[in-house]
Amino acid sequence: MEDALWAQLQNTGLEEHDDKDRIEAESDDEEVDVQEELSVPHEERLQGPQTGPKGVKADHEYHQQKKLVTESKARAEYNARLLAKAPMTTTYLQDEANKDREELLILQAEEEEEDDLKYYREKRLRELKNMSRQQRVFGTLTTITADEYADEIDEEMGDIPVLVHLFDESIPTCKLLDEHLRGLSNKYSLAKFIRVSALQLEFDLVESPAILVYKNGILIANLVRIIDEVSTRFDIDEIEDVLTRHGALSENDLYDLPTNYA
Known part of the structure; x- marks a missing residue:
């Protein structure tokens, strides 16, 4: 137990x-x-x-x-991602504002260009006018009388050529030659172009306009029958060619005037 x-x-x-x-x-x-x-x-x-x-x-x-x-x-x-896109993303209003700024810049540039052109045009005109005071610039075909004939030739000295058109109103080619000489006087504006009545000088034209060219008071070209020097076309190019071949005009006489020259 x-x-x-x-x-x-x-x-x-x-x-x-x-x-x-x-x-x-x-x-x-x-x-x-x-x-x-x-x-x-x-x-x-x-x-x-x-x-x-x-x-x-x-x-x-x-x-x-x-x-x-x-x-x-x-x-x-x-x-x-939003931050990365932010610099490249613009709103509609921003895009429109950018377009307005671009258009404004273009308009301003065009206005400045126009102002520049206007400035240089006016400057060029002033230069031409100053030159005309220092160096004779003609650019026209002037009608003179028989009494003025000698003085118009003698007062131009140096290398200035004096081209004299002896005309007769009854001869058709005289009128046509006047038109060609007006065009050439504008192109060769450093040369002097004048016209005088052959009848006042009592000069017989023999049915043809005549051109006499003087330099320093001396006769350098005598084209009393200029129609014999050209073809039947009788255009301005042919007249210019005749005058340059005879030494009446040269490149030294070239001076294109502006259309608004005064």
């Missing part, structure tokens, strides 16, 4: 010892889990689900954090 009681007491002690050891072991395991969880860096805990003692709550917090990180990243990328 005593032996049976002693055996039962021993078994009870062993069971209590085993329960104590099991409780201590479980406590040790829980402490290790907590220490391991605390030793994991904060970034790693954010990057994956926690499977420790927090269980479902930890998983829920992990997914919430992951969702926030994903949304934040997407928002940052979207903002970056």
